[in-house]
Amino acid sequence: MNAPVDFDPVKDAFAKPLDQIDVSDPQLYRDDIWYPYFARLRRDDPVHFCESSFMGPFWSVTKYRDIMQVELNHAAFSSSSTFGGITLRDRPAELELPMFIAMDPPKHDEQRKVVQPIVAPANLLRLQETIRERVGIILDGLPRNETFDWVDRVSIELTTSMLATLFDFPFEDRRKLTFWSDCATMDIRAGGYIDSEEKREEVFRECLGYFVKLWNERVNSPGADLVSMLAHGEATKNMTPREYLGNLILLIVGGNDTTRNSISGGVLFMSQNPREFQKLRDDPKLIDSAVPEIIRYQTPIAYMRRTAIADVEIGGKTIRKGEKVAMWYVSGNRDEEAIDRPNEFIIDRARPRQHLSFGFGIHRCVGNRLAELQLKLLWEEILRRFPAIEVVGPARRLYSSFVHGITHLPVRIPA
Amino acid sequence: MSNMPKVTYIEYNDTAHEVEVPLGLSVMRGAIDNNVPGIDADCGGECACATCHVYIEPEWQDKIGVPEPGSQEASMLSFAAVTQPNSRLSCQLQMREDLDGLVVRMPEGQH
Numbered sequence: 371m372n373a374p375v376d377f378d379p380v381k382d383a384f385a386k387p388l389d390q391i392d393v394s395d396p397q398l399y400r401d402d403i404w405y406p407y408f409a410r411l412r413r414d415d416p417v418h419f420c421e422s423s424f425m426g427p428f429w430s431v432t433k434y435r436d437i438m439q440v441e442l443n444h445a446a447f448s449s450s451s452t453f454g455g456i457t458l459r460d461r462p463a464e465l466e467l468p469m470f471i472a473m474d475p476p477k478h479d480e481q482r483k484v485v486q487p488i489v490a491p492a493n494l495l496r497l498q499e500t501i502r503e504r505v506g507i508i509l510d511g512l513p514r515n516e517t518f519d520w521v522d523r524v525s526i527e528l529t530t531s532m533l534a535t536l537f538d539f540p541f542e543d544r545r546k547l548t549f550w551s552d553c554a555t556m557d558i559r560a561g562g563y564i565d566s567e568e569k570r571e572e573v574f575r576e577c578l579g580y581f582v583k584l585w586n587e588r589v590n591s592p593g594a595d596l597v598s599m600l601a602h603g604e605a606t607k608n609m610t611p612r613e614y615l616g617n618l619i620l621l622i623v624g625g626n627d628t629t630r631n632s633i634s635g636g637v638l639f640m641s642q643n644p645r646e647f648q649k650l651r652d653d654p655k656l657i658d659s660a661v662p663e664i665i666r667y668q669t670p671i672a673y674m675r676r677t678a679i680a681d682v683e684i685g686g687k688t689i690r691k692g693e694k695v696a697m698w699y700v701s702g703n704r705d706e707e708a709i710d711r712p713n714e715f716i717i718d719r720a721r722p723r724q725h726l727s728f729g730f731g732i733h734r735c736v737g738n739r740l741a742e743l744q745l746k747l748l749w750e751e752i753l754r755r756f757p758a759i760e761v762v763g764p765a766r767r768l769y770s771s772f773v774h775g776i777t778h779l780p781v782r783i784p785a
Numbered sequence: 786m787s788n789m790p791k792v793t794y795i796e797y798n799d800t801a802h803e804v805e806v807p808l809g810l811s812v813m814r815g816a817i818d819n820n821v822p823g824i825d826a827d828c829g830g831e832c833a834c835a836t837c838h839v840y841i842e843p844e845w846q847d848k849i850g851v852p853e854p855g856s857q858e859a860s861m862l863s864f865a866a867v868t869q870p871n872s873r874l875s876c877q878l879q880m881r882e883d884l885d886g887l888v889v890r891m892p893e894g895q896h
Contacts, residue, residue, distance in 0.1 A: 438831055442857065479863065490866050493892045723827040723836075730833035732860055739896040 379403035383410045392423045393430055394458055396557050403575050408432055410699035417685035425458035428694040432701040434708030435656060436685045437716030441731040447676035448731060450474050456674050457772050458696055467565060471733060484603030487535055488596055501744060504531055505751045514785040517762055521779050525633040530695040532744060533625040538595035550577045551626035560769035578615045584641040596621060627773045628670040629741045634776040637667030637699045639715045642763040646717045654753050661745045662715035665726035667715050672728060672774040693747050699726040700774060756783050790885035797893045806880045813837040815877035823891035830858045830876040832857045835865040836895035837875040842888040846871055867892050
């Protein structure tokens with residue numbers, strides 16, 4: 371933490387002139403002090419323009435209803451990578467990374483439909499026993515009476531294994547997926563391995579090289595995996611290597627960073643809310659509503675960006691053609707006008723799936739039910755084994771305003 | 786005496802629920818307000834999630850029709866699982882007098 375000890379984020383958020391609030395500052399998320407800044411914006415300036423930030427000028431949409439409006443108006447709010455895609459930072463044109471989440475209809479629709487069967491109900495049913503078995507192995511391998519990092523041992527291990535299965539990726543190399551995922555979203559100012567776009571491109575080349583080999587194998591002998599689907603899909607089989615890379619990165623990040631952080635967040639929230647955890651232990655059927663509540667409360671992707679391709683009015687403000695807009699899911703999910711007692715973690719809400727964490731409209735998360743399934747099976751197996759998971763130190767958080775992540779969570783499971 | 790139109794929702798396991806749905810309310814809302822299982826409606830009726838997917842029984846198909854090509858409903862339905870030619874998003878079906886007695890079936894899951 372860089373902030374001085376007596377720094378009060380609530381005071382700061384409510385005293386600051388509005389035009390000095392920059393919610394894209396990754397420090398707010400690393401220090402876990404983002405909340406009051408959005409509370410201020412929702413109250414005083416729900417559609418807010420930030421003139422100068424590291425990401426350049428951008429609009430913030432902070433209320434649930436307004437976010438839904440932007441989501442639904444994909445004709446005026448483009449996702450296309452040709453305008454900068456779905457994250458606030460504009461990359462140089464030669465580094466443009468096309469992927470279906472960063473495309474508009476009709477191409478978006480065509481490519482999305484190629485991979486969609488991987489999460490069809492029948493396939494999820496087929497995956498269920500594999501996931502449960504894997505969860506069991508991971509949990510049974512955890513130490514007792516000893517502090518360990520839940521993120522590394524459980525959250526990363528489970529999501530990366532899942533992804534390896536979906537890609538039919540060599541299992542022993544699965545941590546490469548974790549590495550590529552982390553590199554793809556890492557803020558170059560975070561002090562991590564990726565400190566320049568050149569370095570990121572280097573990692574991308576390694577990732578593409580590995581996956582081109584898998585593509586070539588599966589052109590001739592396809593399986594039921596994502597690489598085979600891409601290699602044989604009408605809308606994807608003639609992709610450029612850059613587009614293949616983009617879609618891989620999308621699927622890798624989508625399957626890794628998101629569920630990982632909901633797995634970590636869930637353990638943290640249960641430890642901070644012992645009465646809710648008790649409720650869950652008393653009635654394990656509540657897992658069905660606890661899972662979407664964990665996903666809402668964590669909000670693993672803090673925002674998605676759009677670019678206005680026409681002048682549009684949202685919440686009384688006019689957004690001009692060419693301007694960037696961030697839909698802050700992390701804020702909409704705490705909007706008291708849309709969600710009852712939004713700051714409380716309540717595992718038995720009446721409508722737990724009314725949250726923004728998966729986005730809405732045509733870009734709504736394609737893997738949402740797989741994410742829920744993994745969390746559900748994990749919590750079922752946790753309840754079956756452990757009476758308690760003690761969080762024994764502070765969570766460390768990711769320096770990023772896009773991936774809302776927990777990097778370390780020290781826990782101890784009593785014997 | 787009630788003259789409110791009725792809708793019958795049939796779950797995937799064939800359990801039928803007959804519910805009164807006020808004119809102008811959506812078929813989705815009728816299910817949610819009466820705790821009919823099998824319709825999720827994650828987005829609350831914005832045509833933004835495709836989790837209120839129903840199959841229209843054949844005898845009602847002509848009255849209900851199909852989603853307009855190029856509409857948000859057509860687009861969202863194209864991303865839904867297990868769709869059929871008689872698939873609709875029930876949040877887009879407003880209750881009318883001539884729909885009294887409508888019968889819809891729910892898919893195995895809303896995803």
